[in-house]
Amino acid sequence: MARFKLTIEYDGRPFVGWQRQANGLSVQQALEEAIFKFCGEDVRTTAAGRTDAGVHAAGQVAHVDIARPTLPDTVRDAVNQHLKPLPIAILEAELVDDGFNARMSAVQRAYRYRIVNRRAPLALEAGRAWQVMRPLDAAAMHAAAQHLVGHHDFTSFRAAECQAKSPVKTIDRLDVIRRGDAVEIEAEARSFLHHQIRNIAGTLKLVGEGKRPPGWVAEALAARDRAAAGPTAPPDGLCFLWVRYIAA
Amino acid sequence: MARFKLTIEYDGRPFVGWQRQANGLSVQQALEEAIFKFCGEDVRTTAAGRTDAGVHAAGQVAHVDIARPTLPDTVRDAVNQHLKPLPIAILEAELVDDGFNARMSAVQRAYRYRIVNRRAPLALEAGRAWQVMRPLDAAAMHAAAQHLVGHHDFTSFRAAECQAKSPVKTIDRLDVIRRGDAVEIEAEARSFLHHQIRNIAGTLKLVGEGKRPPGWVAEALAARDRAAAGPTAPPDGLCFLWVRYIAA
Incomplete structure (x- = not known):
């Protein structure tokens, strides 16, 4: 038995x-079925982040144990063949030691939330960004975001269904950057709560539109009440970028 | 009657x-039908570039004459409503003078050809980039591309069906730039021949793979023979970026 990252x-x-669900095809199920087609083993994969429906990944990480002796590049190429035509691709497969756990060993995770700020609908990025029509003040959003950086109780930004034991998390970086007609929110933390980034994006959007001042975000955080912050932004704009491990 | 850009x-x-075709839906037909739904006029649009099937645009330009008096922003928003759910969006509508012609008045056009250079299939960019597995030497591709910059007879890079009167064109800029696992070819010229950029991309790819030296591209150009250059790259990687006009 070998463990692959x-x-x-x-x-x-x-x-x-x-995550596997009864109501439709999940990335996990599609991946596990492709691995079954490759090696005939009914595996279970564990991922660094359980992304929601409609959320994208450029660098999700999962681990899986496979009994059939195989070179990592063969795992990647063969499973990718079986994943077709689904839009899932294994970018890299690496042999790791049995102690490696994609979820538990992760020390840093990065997400990007992409807003396209214009009147026209999205033709090239439909389903891949959040279209916000009203002009956004990215500098105000960035200033507001800085109130969320650090070690805080994020109850105000946590989904009701969140299964984390504690609402306390540490955000290491939360930058809001304008790039042409797009506004991107870049977030880094060891881990995030369920819907945390989408709730932050929905909150910062109100600041960007000028409906709330940047300081309101500090009040929303201090309230420890989900109703005090803004609505949940759609999944379209969210992409799981990368995961860092101490030793993989 | 007012002309809109x-x-x-x-x-x-x-x-x-x-371009309108008997065998399927074109961007032109979809756009003209949406304009008809908006104002009841059976218009004809003229575009700066007649992109091929599967080729994308971030900044195609077309002009159209509309009799119904309308503000430009209303044209944009109303036609966009009628274009749904097709992936076409009018980013901007501007009133222009009757002498403006999207095709004839264009003085510069820019395209980007995007290659993703990796083993894994494209999940996030399926249909939107050309996947090339063998490692590409972007510096060699760039060196090769410089042989094509300037005023030349591009017969070797022209589709058999090309309707241009002359195969002579001037390429003002042809840069090949590596960006992470992508290699992008950026091309600027007053105008291009049919398939010119895709044929250049297919040719430069052979240089990038080390199958041909950069100097071979100069020989292929000098041969004035389509068979002397590389194959036509797929449409997926090509995007029409922008058009410049002297006065619009």
């Missing part, structure tokens, strides 16, 4: 999210 | 190309 890219649109 | 974005995948 898989770095995975996917377009979240056709999936019910990472 | 429309700047248009589209995902080329579901279309037979810009």
Whole structure:
């Protein structure tokens, strides 16, 4: 039995999210079925982040144990063949030691939330960004975001269904950057709560539109009440970028 | 009657190309039908570039004459409503003078050809880039590309069906740039021949793979023979970026 670390890219649109669910095809199920077609083993994969329905990944990481002796590049290429035509691709497969756990060993995760700020609908990025029509003040959004950086109780930004034991998390970086007609929110933390980034994006959007001042975000955080912050932004704009491990 | 300049974005995948054709839906037909739904006028649009099936646009430009008096922003928003759910969006509509012609008045056109250079299939960019597995030497491709910059007879890079009167064109800029696992070819000229950029991309790829030296591209150009250059790259990687006009 060998453990493989898989770095995975996917377009979240056709999936019910990472995790297996009764109501539709998940990325996890599609991946595990492709691995079964390759080696005949009924495996279970564990991912660094259980992305929601419609959320994308450029560098999700999962681990899986496979009994059949195989070179890592063969795992990647063969499983990719079996994944077709689904928009899931294993970018890299690496042999790792049995102690490696894609979820538990992760020390840093990075996400990007992409807003396209214009009147016209999205033709090239439909389903891949959040279209916001009203002009956004990215500098105000960035200033507001800085209130969320650090060690805080994020109850105000946590989904009701969140299964984390504690609402306390540490955001290491939360930058809001304008890039042409896009506004991107870049977030880094050891781990995030369920919907945390989408709730932050929905909150920062209100600041960007001038409906709330940047300081309101500090108040929303301090309230420890989901109703105090803004609405949940759609999944379209969210992409799981990368995961860092101490030793993989 | 007023003339509007429309700047248009589209995902080329579901279309037979810009131009109306009997065998399927073109961007032009979809756009003209949406304009008809808006104002009841059976218009004809003229575009700066007649992109092929599967080729994308971030800034195609077309002009159209509309009799119904309308503000430019209303044209944009109303036609965009009628274009749904097709992946075509009018980014901007501007009133222009009757002498403006999207095709004839254009003084510079820019395209980008995007290659993703990796083993894994494309999940996030399926249909939107050309996947090339063998490692590409972008510096060699760039060196090769410089042989094509300037005023030349591009017979070797011209489709058999090309309708241009002359194969002589001037390429002002042809840069090949590596960006992470992508290699992008950026091309600027007053105008291009049919398939010119795709034929250049297919040729430069052979240099990038080390199958041909950079100097071979000069020989292929000098041969004035389509068979002397490389194959036509797929449409997926090509995007029409922008058009410049002296006065619009």
